[in-house]
Amino acid sequence: MKFWSASISNEMGELWLDSRLLREMQGTTRLEQKVAELFELLRDPLYRYLCRLIGKRPEAEDLTQETFLRLFDALQKGHAMGNVRPWLYRVAHNLAIDWLRQQGRLEQIEEDTLPFAAVVDAAPSAEQRLLAHERHHRLQVVLSGLSPQQRHCLFLRAEGLSYREVGEVLGISISSVATFLGRAIKHIAEEVNEQ
Amino acid sequence: MSNKRGKNWFRFGWHPNEEELLMCLDGEAGERQAARVRTHLEGCWACRHQREKLDRAIANFMEYCEVEAQSAVGLPPHATAQFAERLRLTAATQPKPGALARCTTILRGQLTERRLVLAAMTIVLLASLALLWVRMERPVSAQELLQRTTQAETFSISRVGEPVIYRKLQVKRVGGGVPITWESWSDVRRQQFRQRIADEGKVRFLGANETESPAVIAELEQIFRANHFDLQCPLSASSFAEWRNSISTRAETVAETKDEVSLTTLAREPYASHTITAATLIVRKRDWHAVALRLQVQGEGEARTYELNEMAYEVLPLQALTVFADLAPTPALLATPSAAAAPVATAAAVPALLPSVALPSALALQEAEIAALYVLHQQQADLGEQLEVVRDGNRQIVVRGLVEKSERKLQLTNALRGLANVSLQLQTVEEAVQQAKPSAPTPVVIDEAMTSTVTSTKPAATSANPLQQKLVEHFGGRGPLSEAERQAVNRKVTQFYHAIETDASAALAEAWALRRLSERFAANGDLKATSQQRLHEIINNHVARLQQRARSLRTRLEPALLPLTGALPSVPPATAATRPAQVLAIFQAVAQVHQLSDRLIAGTGLSVARELLTELARLEQALSAIEK
Secondary structure (H helix, E strand, O other): OOHHHHHEOOOOOOEEOOHHHHHHHHHOOOHHHHHHHHHHHHHHHHHHHHHHHHOOHHHHHHHHHHHHHHHHHHHHOOOOOOEHHHHHHHHHHHHHHHHHHHHOOHHHHHHOOOOOOOOOOOOOOHHHHHHHHHHHHHHHHHHHHOOHHHHHHHHHHHOOOOHHHHHHHHOOOHHHHHHHHHHHHHHHHHHHHOO | OOOOOOOOOOOOOOOOOHHHHHHHHOOOOOHHHHHHHHHHHHHOHHHHHHHHHHHHHHHHHHHHHHHHHHHOOOOOOHHHHHHHHHHHHHHHHOOOOOHHHHHHHHHHHHOOHHHHHHHHHHHHHHHHHHHHHHHOOOOOOHHHHHHHHHHHHHHHHHOOOOEEEEEEEEEEEOOOOOOEEEEEEEEOOOOOEEEEEEEOOEEEEEOOOOOOOOHHHHHHHHHHHHOOOOOOOOOOHHHHHHHHHHOOEEEEEEEEOOOEEEEEEEEOOOOOOOOEEEEEEEEEOOOOEEEEEEEEEEOOOOEEEEEEEEEEEEEEEHHHOOOOOOOOOOOOOOOOHHHHHOOHHHOOOOOOOOOOOOOOOHHHHHHHHHHHHHHHHHOOOOOOOOEEEEEEOOOEEEEEEEEOOHHHHHHHHHHHOOOOOEEEEEEEHHHHHHHHOOOOOOOOOOOHHHHHHHHHHOOOOOOOOHHHHHHHHHHHOOOOOOHHHHHHHHHHHHHHHHHHHHHHHHHHHHHHHHHHHHHHOOOOOOOOHHHHHHHHHHHHHHHHHHHHHHHHHHHHHHHHHHHHHOOOOOOOOOOOOOHHHHHHHHHHHHHHHHHHHHHHHHOOOOHHHHHHHHHHHHHHHHHHHHHO
């Protein structure tokens, strides 16, 4: 039985490492194996999040691995850890911010449009393709107009994180998360739905 | 929460805003809030429309995310292997977490924040209580009181060289006449003891040849003797502790005042006649010095109370006192308090409080000693084995010391068993080593100088000393010797040295045993015939063995040494008249022979040979004298 299957304690997808599992992990020499299993479970969502933050896939790939190495280091040093998922997202978020700061792109990214170019899937008809493309473009514009915190909240929520987890990643309260999300969704609704 | 959305003029009352609707849709609203919004949505088309708009916005956003995800679905497949390698390298280069880190993790895992706070508060509370407990003045226990007082006594004595404890007590029996003043001087090192009494305006020393003890003192001495109190230091914690340890305690209380602490100990019933039923020791807190003692004693059909109050106390150097000047030095009789006070206890005016302690008489002890010596003599244990026969006060004779092996211990134990008034304290070397193990062992350091000295005193057949050449000529002739002959001669020389050393050492052991006997039993007129006979037999045996050793030495030495020394001067006959003087002369002659033998073997010169033969003749004269 994989250890995290027992540690997923709710339907929200939270990945809890309770004290028993943590002891079990630290008491065994297979900590590397456990972290490798966690990597397989959460690497893609984290990678996507990092891609959205920094817009560079090779760097996002490296930072994803670095995030899990940090997890291994923390577990081996005996750090207390409850829900692993927000912890991983927070580390990944901070690593991304550091990287952007090193690159001198932090302000640009936060002010600029989203880094990914829209790639619209092939639609059945030309009219549908055109509408989808327009909607995607409009959303991209709308998202670019949101504040960085609103964007971060949206993307983290889209990854399935609860308000509390989003708050843990960003270091803000749950009510702040609700406010940011509410304003962001309202803005999207006003700017995209009306079209 | 807002009450209106502005431009919808026809909407009255409360309506959830987008944030509240979104929280409700996301399941993040509280139960009450969610129920309220649900209820409201059932009756509010406008808000249901708003909810759908939010849903559509979310759907659009998620559609956008899915499209984005298609361009970045996930990490490439090679990332798994790449990460595994990085992880392996990281694990290999990082040290394993210590036990402390693991414990901390476990604690963190088991303790929530609230529990941590509670645990911290508990620790702080316990620490505060512990601090208060430490600072709080606790009542002293009986054991602690006695221990501190004993330590204070020891300390006060240790500060003075050759200490003499001077103590002045006021002694009284409650309801039994006027108090008297009792002064005592106790010489700790030499175990001399003097006491002086002041009563009815008279001051006098007490002792065997002096006036009688006052009744109260005589009573107390008998009580002390019967109850394991130290007669010379009754007002001391160690004496009190000795009594306390000897009884079955019924109850004990420690009372404390501003300046004093008192310990009252009640003995458990039944009370034998004249035993102490209760005792109170009062100690001054300032310096933990015992200042008073109260005793309740079961007399013949009555209970008596005695009080001893200290009036003066001092530890003085012996040199500063003249109080012992007129005392005959009889340390053996003063070895124990009971011995010192025994003559005092014969006061005829005092009604006997208790039957006299069944101690053996001095004569019985002397005879027991001779019996023990006789057995040791028969077992040849009086010739240099590490054994001694000593007196344990006036109570018994103790044979104590070390023997090589357990077989020897068993042999001596069997031989000495059954002797009246004789006890054994024998140990094998192994037992002594085991006993000494807890203490730090003293390393045996053998330095080169010591080794070389020992080596140099060993006779070496090939060493070149003046006597060596003569002995080689004596044993091998003057002609040239072959290698085999030379080696044979060397062996003979070595055997010669060895025999001389053996005889001289054995003679010295016999002489020591003879001297000890002579000094110990200089006057034996009161002994039983059996004991006198044993003593005589032991002495005769020693003399006979000495004569045998002397003859053996002469037989060996004269053929080899006389050709070198020539004729010897005649030795005058022994002049010592008394037995002790004769024994002393024998001992001195044997000691001289032993010393000269060593010098001869060490090759210090041919003149030693002449001295040795002369001294040997003197020894034989002394032995002849004592035999006559």
